[in-house]
Amino acid sequence: MSAPAGSSHPGAGRILPKLGGVAAAGVAAPAGPGPATYQQNGPAQNQMQVPSGYGFHPQNYIAPSGHYPKGPGKMTSLSLDSQHDDYYSGLYTVPTQNVVTTSTVNQQPGAQQMYGRVPPPASHNMGSAPESFQGAASSASHLHTSASQPYSSFVNHYNSPAMYSSVASQGFPSTCAHYAMSTISNAAQASVSYPSLPAGDPYGQMFTSQNASTVRPIKDHSFSGQNTAISHPSPLPPPPSQHHHQQQSLSGYNTLSWSAPGLLSTQDNPVQNHTGSLVTASNNPTNTGMQFGEYVNNQASSAPTPLSSTSDDEEEEEEDEEAGVDSSSTTSSASPMPNSYDALEGGSYPDMLSSSASSPAPDPVPEPDPAPAPAPAPAPVPAAPQPAKVAKPFGYGYPALQPGYQNATPPLNSGVQPHNPAYSGFQQYAQQYPGMNQLSSSLGGLSLQSSPQPESLRPVNLTQERNILPMTPVWAPVPNLNLDLRKLNCSPDSFRCTLTSIPQTQALLNKAKLPLGLLLHPFRDLTQLPVITSNTIVRCRSCRTYINPFVSFIDQRRWKCNLCYRVNDVPEEFMYNPLTRSYGEPHKRPEVQNSTVEFIASSDYMLRPPQPAVYLFVLDVSYNAVEAGYLTILCQSLLENLDKLPGDSRTRIGFMTFDSTIHFYNLQEGLSQPQMLIVSDIDEVFLPTPDSLLVNLYESKELIKDLLNALPNMFIHTRETHSALGPALQAAFKLMSPTGGRVSVFQTQLPSLGAGLLQSREDPNQRSSTKVIQHLGPATDFYKKLALDCSGQQTAVDLFLLSSQYSDLASLACMSKYSAGCIYYYPSFHYTHNPSQAEKLQKDLKRYLTRKIGFEAVMRIRCTKGLSMHTFHGNFFVRSTDLLSLANINPDAGFAVQLSIEESLTDTSLVCFQTALLYTSSKGERRIRVHTLCLPVVSSLADVYAGVDVQAAICLLANMAVDRSVSSSLSDARDALVNAVVDSLSAYGSTVSNLQHSALIAPNSLKLFPLYVLALLKQKAFRTGTSTRLDDRVYAMCQIKSQPLVHLMKMIHPNLYRIDRLTDEGAIHVNDRVVPQPPLQKLSAEKLTREGAFLMDCGSVFYIWIGKCCDNNFIEDVLGYPNFVSIPQKMTHLPELDTLSSERARSFITWLRDSRPLSPILHVVKDESPAKTEFFQHLIEDRTEAAFSYYEFLLHVQQQICK
């Protein structure tokens, strides 16, 4: 087994998927012996299929059309059978037959027909639905393979979804094999109906069907969706199938995407679901590989189910997966396919489409093929007749999979169990991520657009590609080519890597000139999260890695760590699965089924009893502050949210105010009214009373309310202009140090008294300087030291800076940066003069006060031996090489990690990353949230390029650039950014692409790289030549460091939509509301027409730009004014009008708003108002007086490359 597998790995690239599949089968067979007939049968079948597949592939290439008719039924049955059989044992004979048929089928390329036929035959043969399912999926895959490469990739996707669906069915708790089968059969039938179904419906169904029964339909849908394209025809006559495919593509997409998510969800959670869907969509090649892998896994999982042979099974599974991958890769690599396929593919998966479609498309395909070739050729490959197949970059990834797969396989199995969560996840998912729906629904339309990106390696001539930005908002959430093979993998929303294929050596990474790093959003709000309570948390004995879906079980009693490869014992308790209430299936435990889990930690994980939630508010009440009037808003918000503050009965709260003196408030229960204690000795601050300043929220609630009501008016007549922030913070530290907790500091000016006083360092004349921007670093280390002290006492300091003048945020921010706090900045805040800021503060406070919070947290990031953490970015204190100390963790905090490859990864095909966040919940529970990400290792440069996650790379680069600006200079950082583009594109041009050198060529995966870098250069943090206040700049830098990727991307590259012609086309349904999904516009004034109205989503701000000649109907219906002239200059709300267009616009904006933690403020900008400069500076593709336009930037890059 191992031998073939190994061979397959290396050879995978060229051999192609089929070979891999064969190899896998072979492997399985050897492994199988233990399991008995089932397994053996399975492998045998697999083998059969593989050879046939191989042979077919070439044939397919040659004569794609012919294959369809014969193959499908048998093919599907085969694949299904093999998988199912393994799982269910009963169907062995069938599979073998199927195999044979498959071969024949393959020879006959009519993939569509195949599909259609497949489902029926499968059902017939199997009788049991599940088999048919798998069969269909497998058949689909086979078909794909047979089809041209691009097609195959599509097919793979389809298959994979199908697989997913099948998995899901299995996953259902109650689901038996029979169930699955029934569902499958349904699916096949359903598939027929599908085409008619609206895109939106599938989602709804998916969601609704949480129960096994319901689920099945869902799965069926997905399955059918995939099949539909393929299988539908089967019930029907072949001819219609093609049309169906195209038409269905939309529905199919939906279903597909769903199914993928479902898989993910089953494993991980809703989040994962997202990712899964995203992944599938975005990463075509990888996805296919992934899907295959999953596919395999499913089979494997079913087969291995239990028993002593588990390890073997796992191995087999792994091999299978690999094989599947290989096959997928091969297929992908194959020559261009028929248009119908492309259309189908395109319709179904946006990403897929792009990749798959593109592949067929034509031009690009050839190049990609070579790239994939590098993938190791599996031994079986001999058949690998299709050199072209190599084209898929993904192929390489596959070989690597094996180790992971073992682990993965269990997850697959586990997948069954997880399904329940997954389902719920789906529902949530659906709701939360309407985007997905949108994607799927819109994909159909997109296919045309997406077609340009057949694969991530398709070369794109940047200077000639006019519309580089995808039209769909879809890509925004799904941009990364993240997943290799697993539905099990962590959601990209939580965990992303800049290179989804990890280069084998540092040398290779250096050659690629791309940053390698992780982007984390570890504590984000999840709707579905498996929480595990057990006495023993299973961890590796040597590296302390938490058990995760990517470990491998050697046998029932031992598992092998996927990070350090140590073999560990499985504790007795772990043998029992609480989900299924069965014993002896450690690989089905939720820990092994989900890559995102949360453990309730025992007292071993506590240094002290869990602390209560403690909140201290430190408020500036100097003249400046009173003048700005933030106290009213704060106290109001606090009063409203007092009961919603996260915490338990021990929650404590306290208040301090300061100007030139420090005021404490004694709120001890029993007092008739709050007592104010003034400490005027700011040189040596002391606490006037030790124990009644932080009081129990519930016992002293009345006093607290009194205080909050009185506070806004208490200082109304103050004449004190000084601010003793430093001493106040020292006092706060003293107050908090016994317990730890959260300190919220509200500051409105430069601290001018006592320790930590600051001088104004900004020279307003230098604001628009193109030369040296100074003072980006702190002026004093007082705040840093204070933060470190606070961090040591588990206290985080959150800073709200509401100032109209320079306040040296660069120095003040240190108090939050190193204590794991967060920073909010409201420039020129005034409660009446600047209502939009006031509103923003109000909304931010609401979120801030009520969001989840974790106390006394630490986060450790582990990765596979050979990789090491290089630098961390975010707000925290680095306590050791892989341990971050986080006094508080909040759901809006993101982190970035740079990685380096210290040892060659040649002996491993997968690498894993695990973040474990240990925190105390607001309820006083010690919890550990664990995310695990698994990625393939590749050895060729082309593969590295194929796996680039542009958005992640940009965010990591932005973080690095911030560091560079502070440690060196802003111009250095800017140069470094430009060089990043120049280096990576020239490295690509000189090594991978062999096109003419005159053109600026980027792989499809990197095509947005220059655009994003240009956007970064024009971002507030890094721009020069445009007047930028120092505090604004520093704040932008702080945000880059601490924002999670999704929000950061909006900051860097806003989304522009045209909203005066919103239609329901492609709309998604969220909570019974219809949310229109207008296409993305590129950020250029050329897209703005005077007749239109545009919405720009900058993350923290929305702009609605109204053109001069905008349709009066729109203005009246949406804005509530009769014509353009009557629109006021400052408008921050859309009135709730009872018109269709108003409803659409509002639901769209609300939907955008709901997706982010900080409520953005809305500005309505008239074409001729002075505020329009704010709007126009975000049009980053245009030339400004100080910066390149996009095209000029490209020329500049090209020039640099040619040097």
Next chain:
Amino acid sequence: MVLPRGPRAAFPRCPRRCSSPAMAFTFAAFCYMLALLLTAALIFFAIWHIIAFDELKTDYKNPIDQCNTLNPLVLPEYLIHAFFCVMFLCAAEWLTLGLNMPLLAYHIWRYMSRPVMSGPGLYDPTTIMNADILAYCQKEGWCKLAFYLLAFFYYLYGMIYVLVSS
């Protein structure tokens, strides 16, 4: 303190020459003896640094503690080195001074470009764990150790040479 010790330490090493009438105890010889002793101390500083950063790298120590122990040692090291550079200057040992100038310049540059800190020292606990900085500090430690070791033997040679030649 130092004065009596220097000669005593030196004498046992070369008893014969000490007894030779040609030998004379010059200021230069004194400088070399002093430098010899101080360099030995600097070698210990360098070793201490290397160990400290290795501990950081292997997670044995908290960076805050480590920086607190390392920072007070930075200035003394630099001052010791600067001190015998000045001594060599006074003794007109130009070659020796020339050999030490690069390190002296490096020390000055290093201290000038230190992060914003209120106390003495170079190391900032918030950045020290950065792999680049950590690697740099370790490399710096090894390089200094090598330099001090070579310097130690050079001073030994120089001292003997001065003693003999004068």
